[in-house]
Amino acid sequence: MLNLSRVGLVISRLALYQMARSSVAGGVLEIGSFCGKSTLFIALGCKHSDTAFYAVDPHTRISEAGKSNGGLNFQPFTGNSLGELRETLDSCNLAAYVTLLIATSEDARRQFTVQPLKLLFIDGAMIMMMFGWTMSYGTK
Numbered sequence: 001m002l003n004l005s006r007v008g009l010v011i012s013r014l015a016l017y018q019m020a021r022s023s024v025a026g027g028v029l030e031i032g033s034f035c036g037k038s039t040l041f042i043a044l045g046c047k048h049s050d051t052a053f054y055a056v057d058p059h060t061r062i063s064e065a066g067k068s069n070g071g072l073n074f075q076p077f078t079g080n081s082l083g084e085l086r087e088t089l090d091s092c093n094l095a096a097y098v099t100l101l102i103a104t105s106e107d108a109r110r111q112f113t114v115q116p117l118k119l120l121f122i123d124g125a126m127i128m129m130m131f132g133w134t135m136s137y138g139t140k
């Protein structure tokens with residue numbers, strides 16, 4: 001059976017790739033890289049357009065992301081998201097095209113100086129409600 005939420009995810013990641021590789025001037029900033037699914041597509045676009053790319057995430061439990069992409073099997077993540085992110089980028093030879101900032105977006109402001117931006121992708125906050133179970137992501 002066709003899983004529409006997965007199709008939507010693939011399309012949105014292809015859109016990220018296209019925006020990152022566009023010839024518009026400016027750098028790219030991602031807030032909330034987690035294990036790197038979106039980061040991977042953006043990094044490939046930045047490689048193809050020679051664009052500076054910064055990916056920001058504290059990789060702590062300020063907000064516990066889940067490993068499933070929708071559906072009813074959402075499970076809070078208990079692993080090492082920074083390790084998985086590095087492994088993902090390394091396995092595709094894309095690590096050289098991303099500067100990882102291990103910080104919250106608030107703290108990363110001081111480390112991030114690239115302007116203008118051609119793409120700002122914020123995927124750092126969400127609220128999930130399932131069967132009355134609420135999980136909220138925050139910055140503090």
Ligand SMILES: C[S@@+](CC[C@H](N)C(=O)[O-])C[C@H]1O[C@@H](n2cnc3c(N)ncnc32)[C@H](O)[C@@H]1O
Pocket residue numbers: 031032033034035036037038039056057058059060062063065066081103104105106123124125126137138139
């Ligand atoms: C939904 S996950 C990101 C998913 C990822 N973009 C992907 O495609 O797999 C949310 C991530 O945002 C991060 N996050 C939450 N608040 C943040 C903040 N203030 N600054 C930076 N990252 C934040 C969390 O640590 C978490 O790893």
